[in-house]
Amino acid sequence: MKFKGLRWGIIFIVLAVAIAINYLMPLKEGLDLQGGMEVVLEAQNTKNITVNKEVMQGVKAVIENRVNGLGVSEPLIQLKGNNSVLVQLPGIKDYQNALNVIGKTAFLEFKEPIYDTATGQITGWKTVLTGADLQDAKVGYDSNNRPVVDITFNSEGAKKFAEVTANNIDKPLAIFLDNKEISAPIVKEAITGGKAQISGNFTLQSAKELAIQIKAGALPVPVKLVEQRVVGPTIGKDAVDSGWKAGFIGLLLVAIFMVLYYRLPGLIADLALVLYGVIVLAIFKFIPVTLTLPGIAGFILSIGMAVDANILIFERLKEELRKGIPLISAMDLGFKRALPAIIDSNASTLITTAVLFTWGSSIIKGFAVTLAIGVIVSFFTAVIISRALMDLVVHIEFFKKLGFYGARVGINASITDEVPDEPGVFSSEVSKSKAKMSSSLVQEVKEDEGERGSAEVFSSGEKEKKQEKVLTSRKDRRAKRRRK
Amino acid sequence: MNIIGLRKWFYGLSLLIILPGVVSLILFGLKPSIDFTGGTMIQMRPENPVSISILRSVLESNNLKDTMIQQSGNSFIIRTKPLSIEEQKALVSSLESKLGKISFDKIDMIGPTVSAELVRQAIILVFVAAFLIIVYLSFRYKPVFAICGVIALLHDVLVITGLFSIFGVLFHAEVDSLFVTAVLSTIGYSMHDSIIIFDRIRENMKFIKKHSFEEIANFSTLQTISRSINTSFTVVLVLLSLLIFGSPVIKWFIVALLIGIISGTYSSIFNATALVVDWTNFRKKMKEKSK
Numbered sequence: 001m002k003f004k005g006l007r008w009g010i011i012f013i014v015l016a017v018a019i020a021i022n023y024l025m026p027l028k029e030g031l032d033l034q035g036g037m038e039v040v041l042e043a044q045n046t047k048n049i050t051v052n053k054e055v056m057q058g059v060k061a062v063i064e065n066r067v068n069g070l071g072v073s074e075p076l077i078q079l080k081g082n083n084s085v086l087v088q089l090p091g092i093k094d095y096q097n098a099l100n101v102i103g104k105t106a107f108l109e110f111k112e113p114i115y116d117t118a119t120g121q122i123t124g125w126k127t128v129l130t131g132a133d134l135q136d137a138k139v140g141y142d143s144n145n146r147p148v149v150d151i152t153f154n155s156e157g158a159k160k161f162a163e164v165t166a167n168n169i170d171k172p173l174a175i176f177l178d179n180k181e182i183s184a185p186i187v188k189e190a191i192t193g194g195k196a197q198i199s200g201n202f203t204l205q206s207a208k209e210l211a212i213q214i215k216a217g218a219l220p221v222p223v224k225l226v227e228q229r230v231v232g233p234t235i236g237k238d239a240v241d242s243g244w245k246a247g248f249i250g251l252l253l254v255a256i257f258m259v260l261y262y263r264l265p266g267l268i269a270d271l272a273l274v275l276y277g278v279i280v281l282a283i284f285k286f287i288p289v290t291l292t293l294p295g296i297a298g299f300i301l302s303i304g305m306a307v308d309a310n311i312l313i314f315e316r317l318k319e320e321l322r323k324g325i326p327l328i329s330a331m332d333l334g335f336k337r338a339l340p341a342i343i344d345s346n347a348s349t350l351i352t353t354a355v356l357f358t359w360g361s362s363i364i365k366g367f368a369v370t371l372a373i374g375v376i377v378s379f380f381t382a383v384i385i386s387r388a389l390m391d392l393v394v395h396i397e398f399f400k401k402l403g404f405y406g407a408r409v410g411i412n413a414s415i416t417d418e419v420p421d422e423p424g425v426f427s428s429e430v431s432k433s434k435a436k437m438s439s440s441l442v443q444e445v446k447e448d449e450g451e452r453g454s455a456e457v458f459s460s461g462e463k464e465k466k467q468e469k470v471l472t473s474r475k476d477r478r479a480k481r482r483r484k
Numbered sequence: 485m486n487i488i489g490l491r492k493w494f495y496g497l498s499l500l501i502i503l504p505g506v507v508s509l510i511l512f513g514l515k516p517s518i519d520f521t522g523g524t525m526i527q528m529r530p531e532n533p534v535s536i537s538i539l540r541s542v543l544e545s546n547n548l549k550d551t552m553i554q555q556s557g558n559s560f561i562i563r564t565k566p567l568s569i570e571e572q573k574a575l576v577s578s579l580e581s582k583l584g585k586i587s588f589d590k591i592d593m594i595g596p597t598v599s600a601e602l603v604r605q606a607i608i609l610v611f612v613a614a615f616l617i618i619v620y621l622s623f624r625y626k627p628v629f630a631i632c633g634v635i636a637l638l639h640d641v642l643v644i645t646g647l648f649s650i651f652g653v654l655f656h657a658e659v660d661s662l663f664v665t666a667v668l669s670t671i672g673y674s675m676h677d678s679i680i681i682f683d684r685i686r687e688n689m690k691f692i693k694k695h696s697f698e699e700i701a702n703f704s705t706l707q708t709i710s711r712s713i714n715t716s717f718t719v720v721l722v723l724l725s726l727l728i729f730g731s732p733v734i735k736w737f738i739v740a741l742l743i744g745i746i747s748g749t750y751s752s753i754f755n756a757t758a759l760v761v762d763w764t765n766f767r768k769k770m771k772e773k774s775k
Contacts, residue, residue: 032733040598095591096573103569225569226595235527235589239731246730250722257718293734294665297741300726301669304719304745305676308711311718312680315711341683344624345676348617352672355613356665359605367665371672 007388014380015275018282025285029090030292030366033240035233036090037098041223043083049221051083059223060085066101069212084226086362095230101209103225108134109176110161112168125174128164133157135194137211142199147207149198158194166190175200177210243296250300251277254307262314264404268389269310276306276381283373294367302374305349309382312338321402328394335387342382346375487709488702491758498639498755501747505646508653514645515652517660518563520603522596524572526562527589533558534583542582546575554656559589566595606664610641613668617675625682628763633678636756640674641667643747644740651739662737670744677716677752681708685757701761709753716749 031038043051043059056079063085067075076088092098111125133153140150153161164173165187174184175198183200202210255273258266280299284291291299317334325333349371356368393399487494518525536553539560543551552563567575572591580586594602614634621630644667651657684704691700720742727738 042595042597096576099569100573224595225593227598228591228593230588230591232587232589234587235731235733239733242729242731243726246726246728247722249729250725253721253725254718257714257721261714293731294662294737297665297726297734297737298669300722301673301719301741303722304715307718308676308715311711311714315708315714319707337687340687341680344683345679348620348675348679349672351616351620352613352668352675355609355616356668359609359612361602361605361661363661364609364665364668367669371669 004388004391007384011385011388014279018279021282021286022278025288027281027285028288028290029236029240030290030295031088031090031229031236032231032293033236033243033291034091035231035236036088036092037095037231038086038088038227038229039099039102039225040080040227041085041087041103042226043085044222044224046221051221053082055221056083056085059221063087063102066212070098070101072098085223091233093233097205097209099225099228101212103223110164111174111176112164113172113174122172125176129153129157129160133160139204139207139211140197142197146199147202147204148200149202149207149211151196151198153194153196155194158192161194161196162190162192182210239293243293247296247300251303254303258307258310262311262405264393264399265310265314265317265390268386268393269307269314271389272310272381272386273303273306275385276303276377279381280374280377283377284370287369289369289373290366291370292363292366294363295370298367298370299374302371302378305346305375306378306381308345309338309342309378310386312341313382313386317405321405327400327402327405331390331394335383335390339383342379346379349375485706486702487705487754488698488758488761491754491761494754494758498751502639502642502646505642505649508649509646512649512653514649514659515657517658518592518594518599519660520599520606522566522594522599524562524564524567524591524593526564526575526591527559528562528579529559529587529589530583531585531587532583534560536560538583542579543575546571546578548575566593602661606661609664609668610671613671614638617671621675621679621682625686628760629678629682632756632759632763633675633682635759636678636751637671637674637748639751639755640670640744640747644670644743647743648740651736657736657739662734663740666737666740666744669741670748673719673745674748674752677712677749678756680711681705681752681757682760684708685760697764698761701757705753705757712749712753716745719745 041059041063043056045051049055060077060079064077067077067087067089070089070092072089072092074090076086078086080086087102089095089098108130109127110129112128113122114124114126115121116123134151134157135154136152138150140148142148168187169189171187172184173187174181176182183198185199198210251273255270258269258273260266262269280302283289289295313334316338317330320330320333320337321327353368353372353375356364357372360368536555539553539562540551543549543553543562543564548564550564552561554561554563572593576588614637617637618627618630618634621633645659648657648659648663652659681704684707685701688700688704688707723738723742723745727735727742730738
């Protein structure tokens with residue numbers, strides 16, 4: 001009894017926590033569900049720099065800065081392998097712009113002209129300042145109210161800029177972005193305040209982009225887009241809506257099937273299944289698991305397995321009942337005998353999920369995590385919750401009729417652990433005779449039980465002994481019958 | 485019912501399903517998606533009606549010649565080589581300028597190195613999973629069970645890949661990383677199913693003095709058959725409703741899972757245990773011969 005109290009205690013605590021988490025925390029939806037963009041950028045070696053961990057930290061920092069400029073909520077930026085960065089931008093709509101901002105090399109340079117000494121023509125450009133000399137960049141407007149980018153140099157840069165402008169009065173000073181000239185204003189006077197304006201043919205949007213890129217600084221090495229997945233917002237929403245609908249219909253069908261086939265235990269399994277859903281959802285929210293389409297598939301597969309544990313137990317229960325074992329003992333036996341199969345089969349699934357999680361790509365990982373959580377929780381719901389509910393129900397006098405358990409004593413009796421002896425064993429006659437025997441046995445045993453009081457009185461050890469007694473006495477009877 | 489006694493027929497039925505698939509695999513192979521070949525896939529819905537030929541001409545003006553276009557309703561799927569940021573931008577703006585407003589549902593780009601990595605990964609995953617399951621089963625049961633369980637599992641892998649090879653020819657079904665997920669879940673599920681029967685055989689082995697192993701295998705299968713079928717039935721119910729009411733994006737994934745679950749159940753009931761029986765009989769014969 002003590003153990004039973006503990007069990008209900010655990011169940012109530014788990015459910016309370018699960019419901020609280022479900023109420024308080026949101027479910028994290030993956031890109032394929034809410035729409036958005038995922039890109040993988042690979043850093044390229046240059047003549048001067050070989051990509052290593054430090055360089056990658058630098059690349060990551062710069063990309064983080066740029067992403068912040070995009071104003072996406074909950075972006076994810078992480079290093080992947082030795083030379084790649086993974087960027088996830090959930091819910092982003094203007095992916096073209098985002099792709100531009102993130103993926104651009106954005107190497108900003110100020111260049112002064114080099115003149116041919118003979119002709120006075122401009123023959124080339126010489127870099128005098130780079131993005132590294134900048135402190136800040138913002139969108140502003142020039143006197144004609146056209147968008148420009150206002151930049152502020154750091155102290156070092158301000159000094160250099162003052163010097164360069166002083167040397168180049170009435171000459172152009174060009175601004176290059178990624179080796180493309182974006183504007184080449186003529187210097188009117190030496191600029192000492194450390195502030196300058198980049199004007200070009202900007203729209204408000206392109207000025208914003210440039211400001212973000214400049215502010216974020218230049219990447220230490222160029223990056224290349226190696227993988228990109230964009231999911232439009234409508235298709236994601238579609239997937240979620242239809243996914244929930246389909247999942248609900250599927251579950252309803254399963255619930256109906258369970259009740260039709262397993263009767264009262266089926267109803268209990270359905271209740272356990274609902275609680276299973278509540279607990280799994282809470283774990284998804286708590287970890288948090290980012291739910292993707294394959295993740296939902298993993299969840300659905302785990303529902304199948306959650307029902308499976310119950311089906312295994314109920315099939316066993318039916319078998320024991322058919323053998324004529326009284327209800328309460330049959331339930332005990334059903335759970336006990338189904339347990340090794342449940343453990344072994346779940347272990348094999350967990351092995352598979354572990355493999356998927358260790359070596360799989362991000363899509364496969366999501367699937368593995370949801371399936372693994374499902375398998376573990378289903379073990380809990382089948383072995384603890386279903387068990388507790390069954391314990392509760394079988395002790396209620398009203399529910400003691402075998403009809404509630406879908407077991408007709410004697411049907412299929414040839415396939416029990418009382419294995420027939422002769423090879424021609426699966427004939428209908430044998431099963432009929434056995435059916436008669438078993439059904440009469442049930443009544444006997446029931447009467448027994450009534451006299452001795454309910455099985456609860458016995459400790460579990462005694463209960464088992466009693467169980468064995470019933471079994472051996474049956475074997476004896478069978479043996480006698482055979483001798484005749 | 486004597487399932488084990490009829491095992492030759494069930495082997496035959498398995499071969500009947502597997503053989504066309506294997507022939508198709510040899511002749512046509514699988515149709516890999518851009519996940520495994522590298523490339524760009526654009527799924528889009530133009531607001532105005534657009535014909536494939538106009539779309540093709542726009543693509544060709546962007547120097548995209550070897551492009552596959554697939555139309556379903558007013559939705560188009562374009563597959564082409566991996567496009568850089570600039571190339572994508574140019575393509576999208578020229579599509580919009582010539583075809584009017586377009587909503588882009590999906591734009592995926594996989595570079596060649598990434599795709600090569602995915603193929604490697606998929607193969608490793610299948611082998612590692614199979615190997616670990618053999619180790620676990622050998623430890624919990626006997627190596628015979630492990631090996632026969634894994635043969636049944638390879639049966640399921642062959643059924644799925646074979647059928648998908650045929651679907652690829654008939655319906656342009658592509659094999660992507662979701663397909664790999666489906667194959668791997670089938671492996672897990674099929675094993676799950678076989679183990680339950682094996683567990684029953686282990687339990688029933690106490691009757692080995694009275695009965696032959698073949699009989700024990702048969703009634704163990706019969707004892708567990710209603711649970712095997714009921715469990716699979718519930719999973720199939722959910723998958724079918726996903727197929728009918730769910731998102732078309734994962735249609736082929738669900739189909740693969742359905743095939744896997746059904747094949748996994750079949751092979752567990754009709755092949756795995758039967759193979760164990762044949763193996764044991766074979767060993768017995770060899771022993772008798774050597775005597």
